[in-house]
Amino acid sequence: MTAEILYGADDLTHLEGLEAVRKRPGMYIGSTDSRGINHLFTEIVDNSTDEGVAGHATRIAVTLHADGSVQVDDDGRGIPTGVHAKSGLSGVELVLTRLHAGGKFGGSGYKTSGGLHGVGASAVNALSHRFDVTVRREGKTHEMSFAHGVPGVFDGPGPKAAFTRQSGLRVTGRTKRTGTSIRYWHDARYFENGAALDVEAVRTKLRNTAFLVPGVTYVLRDATGGAISEEVFHYPGGLADMVDFLAPSGEKAVSGTLLVTGDGVYHENAADENGVMRSKVERHAEVEIALRWGTGYERTVECFTNTIRNVHGGTHRRGFERAVLKAVQEAIGRTRGLLKPKEDPPTLEDVLEGMTAVIHVRIPEPQFTSQTKDELSTAGITKVVLGVVERHVKAWTEDRRTKAEAKVVLQKVVDASRVRLTQKQQKDAARRKTALEGAAMPAKLVDCRTTGVSRSELFLVEGDSALGSARMARVSEYQALLPLRGKILNVQKASLADTLRNAEIASIVQVLGAGTGRTFDLAAMRYGRVILMADADVDGSHIRTLLITLFAKYMRPVIEDGRLYAAMPPLHKVVTKGRNPETHFTFTQREMERKVAQLEKAGKTVVKPVPRFKGLGEMDADELWETTMNPATRSVRRITLDDAEAAEAALELLMGEKVEPRRAWLVESAARVDQSAIDV
Template sequence: MTAEYSAHHLQVLEGLEAVRKRPGMYIGSTDSRGLMHCLWEIIDNSVDEALGGHGTRIDIVLHPDGSVEVRDRGRGIPVDVEPRTGLSGVEVVFTKLHAGGKFGGGSYAASGGLHGVGASVVNALSERLDVEVDRGGKTWAMSFHRGEPGVFAGDTPQSAFTPFDKSSELRVAGRAAKGSTGTRIRYWADTQIFTKDAGFNVAELEQRARQTAFLVPGLELVIRDERPAAAEGDAPIERSFRYDGGISEFAEFLAPDAGVTDTWRLSGTGHFTETVPVLQPGGAMVATEVQRECHVDVAVRWGTGYETVSRSFVNIIATPKGGTHQQGFEQALMKVLRAQIEQNSRKLKVGNDKLEKDDILAGLTAVITVSLPEPQFEGQTKEVLGTPAARQIVSSVVAKELAARFSSPKRDDKSQTALLLDKVVSEMKARISARTHKETQRRKNALESSSLPAKLVDCRSNDVADSELFIVEGDSALGTAKLARNSEYQALLPIRGKILNVQKASISDMLGNAECASIIQVVGAGSGRSFDIDAARYGKVIMMSDADVDGAHIRTLLLTLFFRYMRPLIEAGRVFAAVPPLHRVIVVNPGSKPNETIYTYSEQELHALLAKLTKSGRRWQEPVQRYKGLGEMDADQLATTTMDRSGRTLRRVRLEDAEAAASVFEMLMGNEVAPRREFIVDASARLDRDRIDA
């Protein structure tokens, strides 16, 4: 480091040097996320061809040597000479930043590609890249080493490489079938750039391929994983994605709950003008006012739950952080639904309460797509749309189409819009009620009045982190648990039988159920969107039910309540299931030595213990006690085995994959009977018949 700083210290990075020096600017990071971004830059170019009506299939192949190949049947990258550079179109696309056919030249009406840097960035960050193009009855080929064109002596990145000296060559590698066009790109990511643990995430690749197939009806994307770790025996894994239903089918796929409304399609077109620099034939950039067309296509449906699932796209490029199109969509929803509720305020008994955005978004599944030439994004990663005019156009289209749905004379539309208004109003009332409850509820000590349920047996400690709430099954178990607990930090809440299945019930039914309302009130952190984990009154919530089928059902119902309305507790790892023993074995000791008591927690563990005792010549009292319920234990036994921290076992409820968990809850606890019946039939062989108390 020197104090001197002059023009001699400035560096000008030319060509692809800038990409290799600062890869994060172009692909976000150099870990697996950046590696996947590179792959999607190549795939998106093929998808843009399919969007233009050229080709209906894209193949993505993960090769055993770590390379990846993308094949399409589009028009093929131009192979003729670009006049300004004197280079072939293939070399221009892969070696020149901000070079491509998506700058308004008429080749693409709307495309995901925008900046002309995708292919060249991938080339710069690849140890080797091979491209083959079928055009004009010939197959043209070219290879690159870290962005530099040349010739490899072999088929691997480690093969000897000879860069072109004076002029580069796009060689003819063979003949192509008459009328056949397309592009094949295979590349090896550069280990000098990417981290050692960077790898292709097949699950993420499949998810995005599925998403793209939904957004481009009729396009088939095939993923073939030939890597040894992924192969099933000798056969590679191959998955294909094609959907002809478009974003309506996408919304149904994404929806986590049963529908209150059908999937509504809201479509329209708007026009706007903007001043942009336009490249003239002579090479000069001239500011020109151009007319743009923005096509809007939205699929929405409301479900019985409170989760919001929203996906937004611009020219089929996902914008996970939203942008002006998302803002316009939400603005239109607020405008239309507020107007409808004001018109029906007496019927809906709204009073002076004001509708908020969260009330409308509860239970909403939406897919928002806009298509327009040269959209403005924030950065090369294209996560946020910045085109200002998109907001008003989307808002206008959605408001018009949604208002038409509410004013439709069709019986089906009338019933669905009425159900939607009821849902939105009930969400608003639940939010206001939860906020009021949260503002008034405080942790009470023994000297203060308490509005908590009378059946709650609270603990003395005010230390939330150390306290535990046991949800126990029935009054008989409560009586034993009272004597077994440590009253300093263990609280008890009995529930009567099986609580409401909240996966099927509405929010109002759930809040009206005494057992569900008591649990939410005792936990003290609210429910649904208003749930505040910092306000929870206990550090652990422990479900303590009998070790039989009914006890398992009660745990499932409780988990459904926690998953749907108090999910942050599960995500924070604060929900547990107690593990009471199944058997008590009293081992007889000789002489005056007291007998030994051993508890076992499964049939296998019991048989292993008895076999061990038999082998060592020891006797036990017959019959071995089999606990059918917690009420059969005395206080000392319950404390020793299930409640005392020094000897108990707890199973922490984990949430590894929220989407997978949501689909399982919907299958097991939802309204659709057929998937549940299929699951029961398939899983019946795994049932332990001895656990059925019959």
């Protein structure tokens, strides 16, 4: 007899206050190794930096004591010491013992802040044997101590002194200065064995922040090695100094340092002071970027939000990269003699080669992917950064004072593109030659001549009738054709053995030359793109669905790498009569009707009835090339994993073994059928 498993309210656990931090420290500081210990320091120093950014602090000193404790002193305003009306606690005790408490949630305390979530200092407090805070404010010196987040008094120095619980802030003297001093001893029990503070990481953090906040001087006193060493970090040149520091040593600059500054507005959903969500709340963003190109090949792009380093970049980096790529490509296109007529424009990889850049944005209430703030996720900042950077880079390439310098950079980018393409073609040629020599290709394959993979395209064509027009329409240099007879096997239900025995599927696998399933090797694929070219009707949609499911199940990396596409052939050909006839292709019934109405309104006579293509085979070579195969004029749809999941779901619903879901869907969808259109 199986024992009954009971689960009731008494089995639920409610963690109050800082107890949650001690129970799951990794949730609040990212990890419990050395990076977590470094993050404790980062949280404290970032609070002092926020005072500097707000213009209230000019000097921040960090002391690494020999006993393992860390002390951070600033000359800012000091943590508020008055009693908080709602909690009854002093401001100091509130921010150091309550999660999500502080002056950075939209009030007037800070315009922008790095310590957004309000858990930083309190999390450090919770994970420390001892945490001492001294606040100099309003002519008085206030002191308070904590043991694992509990307020009290130690009767001596260090974390091993006797501790007595005692709430409240103590006034210990008078002073003319202002500021906050925090010293903490982290508790090693919450961290992995051997985890320790990385002094070099502390040095890097202070140096980087000094670059970002040029009005503040940072001091590092290191007493961990016995003798006390002191370093001062102060960079009045700001980001320009940082670019000089980050650029590879010995590398010659191709351009001067370009300083990009500006601001913009974006909107997002946010909660007001009452916790009510509001839509399209207006946010103001400030953007500061410095960049330059060097003769080398390395790229260095550092990203920061409100002085916090975002190791993995985020939305501000995406805006920067899109803007630089667009502005440089357009400048190259406008400059005569840089690109040859048939050369492809440079890619982002080419533009970033040899670049050193620092991106810094200041925004209220930034959103990050985690408490460690490694990646900015605020969506609206992408557009702001894009606009600011694009304007500045475009002006730099066109201004007569910097045009010559810009042209040197543009030439470097074009040269990088040519070298990259040459190297890739050499690799692709060797790979393609090996694939071709390995096995005989299917007789029905109409292959292309190119020896490179990147530009080549394989069209999976529905039926032999369309193959004739496609064969005449294609560019034989880089477009290959593989005709498919009928509908391939539904791999959603078939076994792998049955799948590979199917003649059409076997031909696809053989032509691609990259294998299937776990052994699929994307690097071995013989074509840069695979394009599904089926009729624009129900049967064509079914064929596309079957093919998408095949790739999703057995050749998924093709979809993940964005190399599977569906051609979008038109449904109608709208032609006007008269001396200067016009031809327009439309893709839906509604689009055709709209186009006809537009032409007739303009006084033109449309040939009626408007002819509808029943299939690809009805198009002549010129029509097929112009509408479906010409990269300059065609429309293709990139297949994503969402498309693959939708295809699999459609096959499972309409052709799966379960009848009841299919019956329910047919009943629910019956009303969508136009009864008058049924041919009976």
